[in-house]
Amino acid sequence: MSDALSTLRRELAQIEDLVIAARVLEWDQLVMMPRGGAETRAEGLATLNRFAHELFVRDEIGELLDELRPSEADLDPDSDEACLIAVTRRDWEKARRIPPELRGEMTRVASAGMEAWAEARARDDYASFRLWLDRTLELKHRYIECFPATEDPYDLLLDDFEPGMRTDEVRRVFERLRPALRDLLASAVDEEVEAFVAGPYPRGAQHELSLTVARAFGATEDCFRLDPTVHPFCISFATRDVRLTTRYAEDDLHGNSIFSTMHEVGHGLYEHGGDTALDRTPLATGCSSALHESQSRLWENVIGRSLPFWRWFYPQFRDGFGSVLADVPLERFHRAINRARPSLIRVDADETTYGLHIILRFELEQELLFGGLTTTDLPEAWNAKFEELLGIRPPNDRLGVLQDVHWSGGMFGYFPTYQLGNVLSVQIWERLVTDLADAYEQVEQGSFGAIHGWLREHLYRHGRKFTPAEMTARVAGGPIDPEPYLRYLADKNASLAAA
Amino acid sequence: MSDALSTLRRELAQIEDLVIAARVLEWDQLVMMPRGGAETRAEGLATLNRFAHELFVRDEIGELLDELRPSEADLDPDSDEACLIAVTRRDWEKARRIPPELRGEMTRVASAGMEAWAEARARDDYASFRLWLDRTLELKHRYIECFPATEDPYDLLLDDFEPGMRTDEVRRVFERLRPALRDLLASAVDEEVEAFVAGPYPRGAQHELSLTVARAFGATEDCFRLDPTVHPFCISFATRDVRLTTRYAEDDLHGNSIFSTMHEVGHGLYEHGGDTALDRTPLATGCSSALHESQSRLWENVIGRSLPFWRWFYPQFRDGFGSVLADVPLERFHRAINRARPSLIRVDADETTYGLHIILRFELEQELLFGGLTTTDLPEAWNAKFEELLGIRPPNDRLGVLQDVHWSGGMFGYFPTYQLGNVLSVQIWERLVTDLADAYEQVEQGSFGAIHGWLREHLYRHGRKFTPAEMTARVAGGPIDPEPYLRYLADKNASLAAA
Numbered sequence: 001m002s003d004a005l006s007t008l009r010r011e012l013a014q015i016e017d018l019v020i021a022a023r024v025l026e027w028d029q030l031v032m033m034p035r036g037g038a039e040t041r042a043e044g045l046a047t048l049n050r051f052a053h054e055l056f057v058r059d060e061i062g063e064l065l066d067e068l069r070p071s072e073a074d075l076d077p078d079s080d081e082a083c084l085i086a087v088t089r090r091d092w093e094k095a096r097r098i099p100p101e102l103r104g105e106m107t108r109v110a111s112a113g114m115e116a117w118a119e120a121r122a123r124d125d126y127a128s129f130r131l132w133l134d135r136t137l138e139l140k141h142r143y144i145e146c147f148p149a150t151e152d153p154y155d156l157l158l159d160d161f162e163p164g165m166r167t168d169e170v171r172r173v174f175e176r177l178r179p180a181l182r183d184l185l186a187s188a189v190d191e192e193v194e195a196f197v198a199g200p201y202p203r204g205a206q207h208e209l210s211l212t213v214a215r216a217f218g219a220t221e222d223c224f225r226l227d228p229t230v231h232p233f234c235i236s237f238a239t240r241d242v243r244l245t246t247r248y249a250e251d252d253l254h255g256n257s258i259f260s261t262m263h264e265v266g267h268g269l270y271e272h273g274g275d276t277a278l279d280r281t282p283l284a285t286g287c288s289s290a291l292h293e294s295q296s297r298l299w300e301n302v303i304g305r306s307l308p309f310w311r312w313f314y315p316q317f318r319d320g321f322g323s324v325l326a327d328v329p330l331e332r333f334h335r336a337i338n339r340a341r342p343s344l345i346r347v348d349a350d351e352t353t354y355g356l357h358i359i360l361r362f363e364l365e366q367e368l369l370f371g372g373l374t375t376t377d378l379p380e381a382w383n384a385k386f387e388e389l390l391g392i393r394p395p396n397d398r399l400g401v402l403q404d405v406h407w408s409g410g411m412f413g414y415f416p417t418y419q420l421g422n423v424l425s426v427q428i429w430e431r432l433v434t435d436l437a438d439a440y441e442q443v444e445q446g447s448f449g450a451i452h453g454w455l456r457e458h459l460y461r462h463g464r465k466f467t468p469a470e471m472t473a474r475v476a477g478g479p480i481d482p483e484p485y486l487r488y489l490a491d492k493n494a495s496l497a498a499a
Numbered sequence: 500m501s502d503a504l505s506t507l508r509r510e511l512a513q514i515e516d517l518v519i520a521a522r523v524l525e526w527d528q529l530v531m532m533p534r535g536g537a538e539t540r541a542e543g544l545a546t547l548n549r550f551a552h553e554l555f556v557r558d559e560i561g562e563l564l565d566e567l568r569p570s571e572a573d574l575d576p577d578s579d580e581a582c583l584i585a586v587t588r589r590d591w592e593k594a595r596r597i598p599p600e601l602r603g604e605m606t607r608v609a610s611a612g613m614e615a616w617a618e619a620r621a622r623d624d625y626a627s628f629r630l631w632l633d634r635t636l637e638l639k640h641r642y643i644e645c646f647p648a649t650e651d652p653y654d655l656l657l658d659d660f661e662p663g664m665r666t667d668e669v670r671r672v673f674e675r676l677r678p679a680l681r682d683l684l685a686s687a688v689d690e691e692v693e694a695f696v697a698g699p700y701p702r703g704a705q706h707e708l709s710l711t712v713a714r715a716f717g718a719t720e721d722c723f724r725l726d727p728t729v730h731p732f733c734i735s736f737a738t739r740d741v742r743l744t745t746r747y748a749e750d751d752l753h754g755n756s757i758f759s760t761m762h763e764v765g766h767g768l769y770e771h772g773g774d775t776a777l778d779r780t781p782l783a784t785g786c787s788s789a790l791h792e793s794q795s796r797l798w799e800n801v802i803g804r805s806l807p808f809w810r811w812f813y814p815q816f817r818d819g820f821g822s823v824l825a826d827v828p829l830e831r832f833h834r835a836i837n838r839a840r841p842s843l844i845r846v847d848a849d850e851t852t853y854g855l856h857i858i859l860r861f862e863l864e865q866e867l868l869f870g871g872l873t874t875t876d877l878p879e880a881w882n883a884k885f886e887e888l889l890g891i892r893p894p895n896d897r898l899g900v901l902q903d904v905h906w907s908g909g910m911f912g913y914f915p916t917y918q919l920g921n922v923l924s925v926q927i928w929e930r931l932v933t934d935l936a937d938a939y940e941q942v943e944q945g946s947f948g949a950i951h952g953w954l955r956e957h958l959y960r961h962g963r964k965f966t967p968a969e970m971t972a973r974v975a976g977g978p979i980d981p982e983p984y985l986r987y988l989a990d991k992n993a994s995l996a997a998a
Contacts, residue, residue, distance in 0.1 A: 028527065034720065034722050034739070037737050040778055051517075241536025
């Protein structure tokens with residue numbers, strides 16, 4: 001066994017090297033590359049991804065997995081070795097089901113579709129994108145047909161981001177959230193937007209303050225970078241090499257880099273916290289999209305929009321921006337960054353309305369794929385449902401159906417994980433507080449080491465070893481449950497109203 | 500034929516994608532990577548280089564080359580196709596001669612040797628590095644034994660950087676330079692170092708001025724980046740994606756980023772100027788180390804240290820640094836950046852003494868490899884020869900034999916190309932001036948487009964299509980010749996003395 005295992009490890013490490021190299025190329029393209037490099041870069045990425053895929057789906061990998069099967073039962077099921085074999089087998093069996101031609105076509109259409117979307121969005125021209133969406137949907141159906149039928153065909157799409165999660169679990173959570181979030185929104189205090197929200201918040205000060213918070217959370221200089229991009233993201237090349245990006249709005253407090261930085265730091269701490277023994281294995285990343293998002297949201301919202309956090313950080317933050325916040329007391333500032341209010345763009349939404357943006361997408365993508373909704377009727381369906389859920393109607397498609405890149409790249413099944421992440425963030429925090437009862441007192445002191453340590457111990461270090469359901473049970477003490485999240489929101493909104 | 504050729508092209512393009520990816524990883528490591536990423540990065544680079552090498556030395560590539568041989572005679576020998584086949588055959592036959600074990604050992608020893616050198620240099624402890632140098636020399640001998648004997652075994656080492664160049668050609672050039680440079684140095688005006696050389700030259704202004712010159716030379720924003728590093732370098736990922744780095748000394752005019760930037764821009768314009776049809780082929784780079792260096796030196800020295808250049812740029816440069824140059828007239832400034840004076844460190848040497856630093860290394864590395872000089876005696880041999888050539892004696896090994904990284908990484912045969920580049924830079928410039936008689940008048944106007952265009956037309960666009968000898972004949976009108984360079988230096992020194 002040890003021979004086959006070390007061969008498997010070596011093979012996977014080499015494949016992982018190619019996967020990581022592709023990630024470096026992607027990061028470079030988005031953060032550093034002069035635009036003249038685009039054409040050659042696209043070829044390079046295609047080559048790396050193809051080599052990595054071809055090496056992985058070889059018969060030899062399957063033979064090694066077969067060879068390991070008899071002795072697998074002797075391994076501790078929690079050991080790195082057992083998990084590596086199990087996860088690899090799952091990935092390999094899944095990857096083998098997709099014919100190379102379909103994979104190639106999906107890659108090409110995703111790439112061209114994203115370009116078509118970017119153009120369509122810029123010109124507010126849904127019609128020019130519609131045929132790409134049709135092709136993408138058709139490929140999605142062909143993809144689904146590669147697998148044995150499941151209870152709900154959407155299960156197969158979810159599985160790419162939440163391995164093993166079923167659509168009816170998501171539906172159960174969202175059916176609870178749908179009316180509850182609307183009630184919360186209806187009862188939220190609707191006051192005027194405060195003048196200080198419009199800034200100005202100079203970019204240099206945003207950067208310094210964002211770095212201060214990133215370092216305080218645990219994103220140390222020897223293992224993390226923070227760079228500017230149009231769309232913030234996190235990507236890692238090793239547990240000790242994590243790249244974060246952020247953006248700087250000078251005229252809108254909600255777009256202050258402090259928030260996108262805390263969000264990406266959350267993702268980054270998860271990647272950084274994996275056991276270094278998992279480096280260069282397929283286990284060296286987070287468990288699932290929802291669990292990943294739970295960490296970005298925990299650091300951005302549960303900690304980063306809390307009153308204790310701002311009791312600590314507001315003096316520095318206010319001083320960093322000259323006179324704009326000089327006369328604004330802590331409580332008014334805290335209310336401004338937390339108030340619930342319907343808005344058109346998902347990524348700008350507050351914690352209360354965010355879930356409604358997701359529920360809309362979750363319902364529409366199922367109708368598009370399996371419910372007879374045509375791409376022609378999609379914009380109107382979007383606008384109608386938006387009005388139903390949020391009470392306002394998008395004035396155009398750019399602020400409506402064209403706002404997100406995901407569908408253009410074929411990422412159906414991804415959206416729900418954002419909201420599952422929000423739900424999980426509060427479940428995990430509640431569990432953390434049963435061990436660290438003074439967690440918010442520590443936050444108020446600007447002390448995050450114990451919180452970070454708890455999350456590392458209970459979640460981060462395991463990387464992708466366990467299934468999302470197993471990992472959720474371990475870190476949150478049970479299956480996904482919307483109640484803690486709804487309590488948290490209700491408490492927050494009540495405290496904002498009272499303040 | 501067209502089938503075999505397009506298969507070969509496709510195979511080479513994929514290999515080139517891996518080679519380029521490795522270059523992106525290297526650039527990232529030197530310019531961007533948090534230090535925690537080093538271990539995983541080393542593995543990633545090793546994997547990419549190994550895959551690229553294994554794909555290249557396959558029998559299939561040789562079979563394609565064989566298949567192409569009969570129809571090769573029908574091709575225009577200057578065509579991209581004919582050159583691609585010829586260069587690939589040469590590279591393939593050379594690469595096939597090195598057994599994989601030797602290649603692996605060379606890579607490992609180079610990597611460990613460079614680390615040992617960095618430590619030894621930091622602690623001025625040659626003894627701790629000596630055994631690594633012995634291992635490196637031994638591997639170099641094993642490398643040489645992989646090839647049929649040549650007139651001079653050093654020919655084989657030169658060939659890695661100057662394909663086809665013979666040691667006796669280099670010796671002939673250096674034997675002419677050796678006494679001539681010493682005479683020039685002896686007759687140079689030796690005056691005190693001017694106070695303004697010590698600055699201060701604030702980093703921000705250096706950066707802005709360096710970018711201004713880079714853009715004026717033709718390093719446009721859509722295809723070039725300029726970033727800070729400890730050791731400046733240039734690397735390219737495509738003709739339209741070239742990365743330059745520079746460094747900023749605030750207390751030494753000679754270390755002002757303007758000079759290292761002009762140097763790297765020269766390398767960069769060569770990489771950038773290749774015909775885009777050569778992208779993703781092994782022809783998409785410069786012809787040889789010496790021809791590459793000719794371009795960094797042409798832009799840095801022949802243009803960038805000329806009086807016409809500073810007639811144009813000095814007003815901006817002086818204004819950029821507040822009061823430090825306020826009372827310094829152009830001629831005094833120009834003399835300060837050009838004066839000949841013995842110094843210990845090669846990379847800081849002026850144009851007159853630079854060649855003596857190289858001749859010393861060229862002679863010593865031959866004695867080390869083939870002349871019976873032991874690594875034990877090397878430091879004393881270095882110091883004695885240094886005194887003989889430059890009239891001063893290094894006070895320690897850090898400022899002597901330990902100053903350069905090259906030998907620690909196994910790069911024997913590289914040093915002479917630096918000085919050949921200096922020689923070629925003036926030959927090429929003289930040839931350029933026969934077509935563009937007013938080249939220096941254009942420089943004085945800050946106009947570099949015609950010069951850049953001439954170099955692109957006569958050198959850059961050809962990439963690595965021709966042998967260095969062929970390319971030198973095309974661009975310089977004949978073989979390498981030290982006389983123009985010696986005239987240029989004599990004229991410069993005379994004008995400095997007269998000024």
